[in-house]
Amino acid sequence: MNRGISALNSEFPALKERFGGRRLVYLDSACTALKLRCAADAQRRHLLRLGGCGGGRSLHALAAAVEEEFRSARRSVAQFVGAASPEEVLFTSGVTDAVNLLANSFPFTPARNEVVLSPLEHNAVFLPFERLAAAGRIKLRVAPLRDLRVDMDGLARLVTRRTALVCVTHASNVFGGSVDVRAAASVARGAGAFLFSDDAQYAPTHGRCAAADGADACAFSGHKLGAPYFTGALYVRGELLEKLRPWRVGGGTVRGVSRAGDGYRAEYLGGHRGFEAGVQNYSGAAGLAAALLRLKKAGFPEIRRHVSSLVAGALERLDGIKGVRVLGRREDLTSGALVSIAPRKKGFSLPDFNMFLNNELKGRLVAVRTGRHCADLAALSSGYTGTVRVSFFSYNTQADADVFVEGLERYLSLL
Numbered sequence: 420m421n422r423g424i425s426a427l428n429s430e431f432p433a434l435k436e437r438f439g440g441r442r443l444v445y446l447d448s449a450c451t452a453l454k455l456r457c458a459a460d461a462q463r464r465h466l467l468r469l470g471g472c473g474g475g476r477s478l479h480a481l482a483a484a485v486e487e488e489f490r491s492a493r494r495s496v497a498q499f500v501g502a503a504s505p506e507e508v509l510f511t512s513g514v515t516d517a518v519n520l521l522a523n524s525f526p527f528t529p530a531r532n533e534v535v536l537s538p539l540e541h542n543a544v545f546l547p548f549e550r551l552a553a554a555g556r557i558k559l560r561v562a563p564l565r566d567l568r569v570d571m572d573g574l575a576r577l578v579t580r581r582t583a584l585v586c587v588t589h590a591s592n593v594f595g596g597s598v599d600v601r602a603a604a605s606v607a608r609g610a611g612a613f614l615f616s617d618d619a620q621y622a623p624t625h626g627r628c629a630a631a632d633g634a635d636a637c638a639f640s641g642h643k644l645g646a647p648y649f650t651g652a653l654y655v656r657g658e659l660l661e662k663l664r665p666w667r668v669g670g671g672t673v674r675g676v677s678r679a680g681d682g683y684r685a686e687y688l689g690g691h692r693g694f695e696a697g698v699q700n701y702s703g704a705a706g707l708a709a710a711l712l713r714l715k716k717a718g719f720p721e722i723r724r725h726v727s728s729l730v731a732g733a734l735e736r737l738d739g740i741k742g743v744r745v746l747g748r749r750e751d752l753t754s755g756a757l758v759s760i761a762p763r764k765k766g767f768s769l770p771d772f773n774m775f776l777n778n779e780l781k782g783r784l785v786a787v788r789t790g791r792h793c794a795d796l797a798a799l800s801s802g803y804t805g806t807v808r809v810s811f812f813s814y815n816t817q818a819d820a821d822v823f824v825e826g827l828e829r830y831l832s833l834l
């Protein structure tokens with residue numbers, strides 16, 4: 420592990436905690452990463468030293484200081500996602516919030532009302548569009564899965580002149596690896612549709628989102644890269660942002676309201692202002708900016724190299740273990756940050772295995788994620804309804820993967 424990464428890793432205090440006297444081996448960063456001290460400090464400092472009105476509503480000096488920090492956080496996020504301007508960054512509480520906003524603000528028309536999803540979409544992406552489809556407002560198409568990967572030819576066949584939006588996850592939270600967003604963006608563009616990329620699993624270890632790959636919109640969650648819970652952003656390219664109709668509206672989103680006949684007419688602000696209704700998570704944004712800065716200092720290329728080598732090492736150790744199937748192809752998986760395995764041995768119980776990892780390993784508590792991973796489309800398309808997912812971030816070591824594999828072998832030997 421290089422020196423920059425080990426210095427970074429000393430800044431995740433939860434790693435030093437004991438749970439029931441056991442040392443934590445945290446292999447669940449795909450759910451949420453442990454939190455960086457600098458991010459927590461930045462949030463706390465913001466709350467205690469500023470903590471006043473933001474959003475340009477009030478004209479006093481404290482409000483100006485809050486607004487300036489918010490602006491500075493937006494600039495950091497804009498750089499991270501690859502936005503041409505901070506105006507294209509909408510703060511959200513994470514990807515779920517971002518996609519609900521996008522789906523409900525999107526300018527569907529009767530002639531263009533179809534949404535094509537990859538079969539790997541998390542419920543955070545699938546369900547907001549599924550609801551619109553159930554209400555008769557759009558038609559939903561789901562691309563096929565081939566060898567646990569998005570079948571790009573199959574996706575291209577679904578994209579037509581009626582397609583308004585194509586959504587792909589940049590890295591699956593179930594099967595790992597990464598997805599060719601460029602190819603999907605070119606298919607979407609060819610039909611005059613927009614492309615959204617879910618960067619929840621991609622951004623933390625690649626240090627960027629898909630704006631540079633041709634995505635018109637993309638989103639990430641700050642809590643998956645060491646920033647506070649309930650932080651994240653939606654990037655929307657200016658050309659699309661102008662067409663969105665603000666969905667969640669309220670204070671701070673309008674230029675003015677006038678009387679119009681018997682009712683009223685609201686004129687919404689352009690750029691991100693029209694979408695960030697009410698008081699925002701200013702302290703969370705400060706924490707998010709601090710986390711991004713710290714990870715950048717450690718070096719995203721180094722984080723990526725480290726995580727790729729952990730995935731490769733885990734695959735090597737898992738190779739040949741009878742009783743489980745490692746999902747996906749090695750050459751794809753090393754571009755991601757996780758490995759999923761499907762139990763094959765009779766009697767394998769996911770709840771029992773979790774209990775075993777919690778309680779039966781000497782001095783260690785191994786935290787992994789099991790189940791459908793909130794990705795019902797992936798489960799329905801693949802038939803894998805319960806996998807064990809081991810996911811990595813900068814603070815993991817090969818020894819962590821080894822402890823997991825030894826635990827797995829011991830559990831299998833009991834069946």
Ligand SMILES: Cc1ncc(COP(=O)(O)O)c(C=O)c1O
Pocket residue numbers: 449450512513514515516541543544588590591592617619620640642
């Ligand atoms: C691929 C993917 N997309 C979206 C989400 C939802 O993210 P959040 O809960 O931060 O909104 C997750 C969460 O695990 C995810 O893995």
